[in-house]
Amino acid sequence: MTNHKTVLLMGGDGIGPEVTEQGARVLSWFADRRGLPLHFEEDLYGGACFDRHGVFVRDATVIHAGEVDAVLCGASGGPKWDDLPQARPKAGMDGLTRMRRELDLFANIRPSRCLPALENASTLKAEVIRGVDLIVLRELTSGIYYGEPRGIEELPDGRRRGVDTQIYSSDEIERVVRQAFELARDRRGIVHSVEKSNVMETGILWREVASQVHADEFPDLTLHHMLTDNCAMQ
Incomplete structure (x- = not known):
C-alpha cells in the first residue's frame, strides 16, 4: 500500500476498545469515499498494558506513537488500577499523561x-x-x-x-x-x-x-x- 496514512489504535480500558473500534469504522468509511488509504495498527495502554507488561504504556509504544500519522485513544484506567503507585501523576507513568507530555500534545x-x-x-x-x-x-x-x-x-x-x-x-x-x-x-x-x-x-x-x-x-x-x-x- 502506497501513500497510506497510519493510525495507531489504542483501545485502553472499559468502554475504550469498543469506542475506538467504532471510531476506526467511521474513519474507514470516509477514507474509502475520499480515496485516502488508511492502515490501522493496534497497541495497548492504560490498565490493559499494565496487566500484560507492568507499565501503563511501553517506551516502544510512545516512540511509535510519535512516528505514525495519528493516534486514536480510548478511555483508560479504572478502580482496579487507580490506587497503584505507578498511576499517580507524580510518577508520570499513567500512560495518557506520559504520552501527552512526551509527544508535546499541548x-x-x-x-x-x-x-x-x-x-x-x-x-x-x-x-x-x-x-x-x-x-x-x-x-x-x-x-x-x-x-x-x-x-x-x-x-x-x-x-x-x-x-x-x-x-x-x-x-x-x-x-x-x-x-x-x-x-x-x-x-x-x-x-x-x-x-x-x-x-x-x-x-x-x-x-x-x-x-x-x-x-x-x-x-x-x-x-x-x-x-x-x-x-x-x-
Missing part, C-alpha cells in the same frame, strides 16, 4: 455542537442547547499537572500537607493562545481567554500574554477575558 481541542436531530436527546432543554457550537481549547502539557514541587509531606507536629505547583511560561501560553486564534479565524473570530488573574500569578501572566498575542498577530479578531468561575457559571 492543545486539547474539544468541540461542542448539538445537531438539530439530537436536540431532544440532550439532558438540557432543546431551547437551551439549540444552536450551541463552541470549541473548548485546553492547555495540556503544563500548569498544575506537571508543576514542581508537588507531593504529600508530614509536618513535625504530625499533620500531613499536600502541595501542588501551578507553573506556566510565556511560550507555553503563547502557543495555545495562538492555536485558539487560528481556530477562531475559521469560525466567528471570537476567543474567550479563561484564567484566574484575580487571585493567581499564572492567571495574570496568561492574560498579559494572551493580550499581546492578540495585538501582535490577530488584531482583526476579537478577544474577551473571563475568570474561570464566571465562565463555568455561564
Whole structure:
C-alpha cells in the first residue's frame, strides 16, 4: 500500500476498545469515499498494558506513537488500577499523561455542537442547547499537572500537607493562545481567554500574554477575558 496514512489504535480500558473500534469504522468509511488509504495498527495502554507488561504504556509504544500519522485513544484506567503507585501523576507513568507530555500534545481541542436531530436527546432543554457550537481549547502539557514541587509531606507536629505547583511560561501560553486564534479565524473570530488573574500569578501572566498575542498577530479578531468561575457559571 502506497501513500497510506497510519493510525495507531489504542483501545485502553472499559468502554475504550469498543469506542475506538467504532471510531476506526467511521474513519474507514470516509477514507474509502475520499480515496485516502488508511492502515490501522493496534497497541495497548492504560490498565490493559499494565496487566500484560507492568507499565501503563511501553517506551516502544510512545516512540511509535510519535512516528505514525495519528493516534486514536480510548478511555483508560479504572478502580482496579487507580490506587497503584505507578498511576499517580507524580510518577508520570499513567500512560495518557506520559504520552501527552512526551509527544508535546499541548492543545486539547474539544468541540461542542448539538445537531438539530439530537436536540431532544440532550439532558438540557432543546431551547437551551439549540444552536450551541463552541470549541473548548485546553492547555495540556503544563500548569498544575506537571508543576514542581508537588507531593504529600508530614509536618513535625504530625499533620500531613499536600502541595501542588501551578507553573506556566510565556511560550507555553503563547502557543495555545495562538492555536485558539487560528481556530477562531475559521469560525466567528471570537476567543474567550479563561484564567484566574484575580487571585493567581499564572492567571495574570496568561492574560498579559494572551493580550499581546492578540495585538501582535490577530488584531482583526476579537478577544474577551473571563475568570474561570464566571465562565463555568455561564
